[in-house]
Amino acid sequence: xxxxxxxxxxVMMACSFITVLTTIGIILVLAIxxxxxxxxxxxxxxxxxTQWTPLFADKHFGILPLLSGTLLTTTIAILxxxxxxxxxxxYLNEYATSKFTSMVxxxxxxxxxxxxxxxxxxxxxxxxxxxxxxxxDLRGFNALSPGLVMGVMIIPYITxxxxxxxxxxxxxxxEASYGMGATKFQTAFKVMIPAASSGIIISVILAxxxxxxxxxxxxxAAGQEPNLTFNxxxxxxxxxxxxxxxxxxxxxxxxxxxxxxxxxxxxxxxxTFILNNISFWMRRRFQNKYE
Amino acid sequence: MSKRKKSPARTKDKAFKIVAFCLTIFALSILAVxxxxxxxxxxxxxxxxxxxxxxxxxxxRSGILTALAGMLSLLFFTIIIALPIGIAAGVYxxxxxxxxxxxxxxxxxxxxxxxxxxxxxxILGLQLFVRLAGFGNSLIAGALTLALLILPIIIVATREAxxxxxxxxxEASYGMGATKWQTTKRxxxPSALGGILTGIxxxxxxxxxxxxxxxxxxxxxxxxxxxxxxxxxxxTLPIQVFNWVSRPQPGFVLNAAxxxxxxxxxxxxxxxxxxxxxxxxxxxxxx
Numbered sequence: 001x002x003x004x005x006x007x008x009x010x011v012m013m014a015c016s017f018i019t020v021l022t023t024i025g026i027i028l029v030l031a032i033x034x035x036x037x038x039x040x041x042x043x044x045x046x047x048x049x050t051q052w053t054p055l056f057a058d059k060h061f062g063i064l065p066l067l068s069g070t071l072l073t074t075t076i077a078i079l080x081x082x083x084x085x086x087x088x089x090x091y092l093n094e095y096a097t098s099k100f101t102s103m104v105x106x107x108x109x110x111x112x113x114x115x116x117x118x119x120x121x122x123x124x125x126x127x128x129x130x131x132x133x134x135x136x137d138l139r140g141f142n143a144l145s146p147g148l149v150m151g152v153m154i155i156p157y158i159t160x161x162x163x164x165x166x167x168x169x170x171x172x173x174x175e176a177s178y179g180m181g182a183t184k185f186q187t188a189f190k191v192m193i194p195a196a197s198s199g200i201i202i203s204v205i206l207a208x209x210x211x212x213x214x215x216x217x218x219x220x221a222a223g224q225e226p227n228l229t230f231n232x233x234x235x236x237x238x239x240x241x242x243x244x245x246x247x248x249x250x251x252x253x254x255x256x257x258x259x260x261x262x263x264x265x266x267x268x269x270x271x272t273f274i275l276n277n278i279s280f281w282m283r284r285r286f287q288n289k290y291e
Numbered sequence: 292m293s294k295r296k297k298s299p300a301r302t303k304d305k306a307f308k309i310v311a312f313c314l315t316i317f318a319l320s321i322l323a324v325x326x327x328x329x330x331x332x333x334x335x336x337x338x339x340x341x342x343x344x345x346x347x348x349x350x351x352r353s354g355i356l357t358a359l360a361g362m363l364s365l366l367f368f369t370i371i372i373a374l375p376i377g378i379a380a381g382v383y384x385x386x387x388x389x390x391x392x393x394x395x396x397x398x399x400x401x402x403x404x405x406x407x408x409x410x411x412x413x414i415l416g417l418q419l420f421v422r423l424a425g426f427g428n429s430l431i432a433g434a435l436t437l438a439l440l441i442l443p444i445i446i447v448a449t450r451e452a453x454x455x456x457x458x459x460x461x462e463a464s465y466g467m468g469a470t471k472w473q474t475t476k477r478x479x480x481p482s483a484l485g486g487i488l489t490g491i492x493x494x495x496x497x498x499x500x501x502x503x504x505x506x507x508x509x510x511x512x513x514x515x516x517x518x519x520x521x522x523x524x525x526x527t528l529p530i531q532v533f534n535w536v537s538r539p540q541p542g543f544v545l546n547a548a549x550x551x552x553x554x555x556x557x558x559x560x561x562x563x564x565x566x567x568x569x570x571x572x573x574x575x576x577x578x
Contacts, residue, residue, distance in 0.1 A: 005472045012383035015376045019401050019446065022439050026411060029418040084314055091311035104315060106566070111322055113562050115500025117529040118329070118551050121536050125544060126328045152321050183304035206406070213408025215503035216529075220536050240410045240503065247413070247507040253422070261507075265414045269407065276406035280399060 030269055033262035040256050046263065052226040052242075054260045055249070061260065063267060065226035069143065069236030070268075073218055074211040076147025076232060077154060082204055084151070085158030092159070093166040094188045105160065112156040120220030123149040128221065141223025141235035150217050154207040161206065165199020166192055198286035202279045209275040213268065215240035239268045329555070333548030341549060345515050346531065350542025353535075355550055360517040361430070361510075361525035362499065368434030368521060369441070369498055370491075377442050377494075378487060381449025386475055405443040412440045413507025421508050428509030431521040436504050441494040448490020452483035485572025489565045496561035500554070502529040528554050 038046070041061045049062025088108070092101040127145040132138045138145075169192055177187040193200065215238075223235025224245050237245075243261045251257045344354025388394040416436030426432040456479050464474040480487075505527060514526040528550060535547035 005470055008472050009383070009387055012379040012387065016380035016383045016388070016397055016446070018376055018439075019380065019404060019442060020397060022404060022415070022442070023400050025419060026407065026415050029415050030411075033418075084318060087311045088315045088318060091308075091315055095308050095311065096315075104319065107319060107322065110559070110562070111318075113496060113500075113558055114325075115502070115529055115554055115558060117500070117502045117532050117536070118325075118555060121532065121547055121551055122325050122328065124536065125332075125548075126324070152318075155318055183300050185304040185307045186300060209406050213410065215408070215410045216533065219503075220533065240408060243410050243414065244503055244506050247417070247509065261414065265411055269411050272406055272408055273403065276403050280402050 030262055030266040033259045034266045037259040037263045050228045054257050065228040066239045068228050070238040072143045073147040077150035077211045080148050080151030081154045085155045089159045089162035090188050093163055094184050108156045116216040119149050120217045123221035138233050139235050142233050143236045144232035146217045146221040150211050150214055157207045158203045161203030162200045165196035169195040202282050205275050205279040209272045213272055219244050239264045329548050329551050333552045336545045336549035350546050353546055357514045358526050358528040358531035362527040364518050365433050369437040373438035373441050377445030378449050381446040385450040385453040401443050410503040413504030416508040428524050429522045430518050430525045433505055437498045441498050444494040449487050452486025456482045489569045492561050492565040496558055
């Protein structure tokens, strides 16, 4: 009996250890080929060359065009989603009736459940033609429309997390503010948001991390041209799109071209890993402030 | 005096209320526009042959049979791999592990894994399962990759469900002379089943929509056959949709929209079931 109990415990422990192995696996897999990549390409070229053409005859290995594409689409998504998501969170928390909130929140969360390939279709087939009626020189593949659609996708992350953070602010703070004769608007912006700021920042960081790693929306609607540009009307390529593009082609394994996806993947992984750790650290640090 | 001072603040308050309400409605209407756009495009393409035809060079003869079959087989393998491991890990971390450094490290690690972009999991699967283990671009390589991807979701859901089980139940079981595992198996897990099930269904719904990691491990975009075993090559519905979206001919756009309708119905159905179970379970179990 005892040994059986112990064995079950060991098996379950081994299962939880798989998650650690996964992380080690990701880091090793990325690191090994990234190191091999940098044995052939100088790290200086990687970060300073303004062209990314590993699949052409004239090869350049500058990650900057992919980075600018990634940051451009992410910035558009964040600029769209943060004000919108935060305003909705404040509205649901401070103004709306609880019945309205309980109806709207689950509907908004559907946005996060929609497969991203669907958003890609929507961006390419609906949003881009729609935007072109206002912006005639918008290219068929551009950074703007996938960026906006990515923003739509991350609205529920921001709304949900921010709303939870606002909800966690003790009611006494709000009542004190009302007691001073403040309006709901003043209470929301001068009391509630500052009080919930750590939770709101965490939601924004998670949303940025999610947008950086998003693949299908940009793969479908942003074009696959690595352009070093910050013009949202141009077509761009993101790190994630490049990885998919190479995987779908006939690049021979163990070639330099093949290793580019590991170097690109490592760059992406480091970005999101750092952001996730900041948000985790913040959660630890600020969570218990009001408890 | 005081009335004059108050008035602009009240106007601001009113204005914000109206603007915020409009923005809320705006966000909801984006969802509506997306659904209306896709349904109005794709509905005409949905008929019986769309489900039973193989993919074809001719848009109007193309169907999603192989994509659906590939997706279902892929999910089947993903679930039988991820489920036991995820639940076991969740149970261990919540019921057994002492709160030491290691437990904390595992916890941070799981939170981190949940934030790793799915395309990175694709790279992991490519090196580990496709190449190192020699599975090639097969169903089993895809299933293992997706299993690692959804593992954090299942673990977190299991832990949360178990955390909600009140301690009095455990103590009653111990009081009857039950061992730790007997208590876990007969008392804790059955009480937590609703929450665990909700998490599992949500993780399946996540796996259904995944495209990028499968493209990276080399899932095919054109598969004119139904996979028969775990070593066969495969495609899935999102990949089929992606393939159709990338083609310029308008016929394939219709196909993509029709494929998306099927994909959305599956996703919404799964999410609906998860919400239903969650509500039902919370109503039924009152301690």
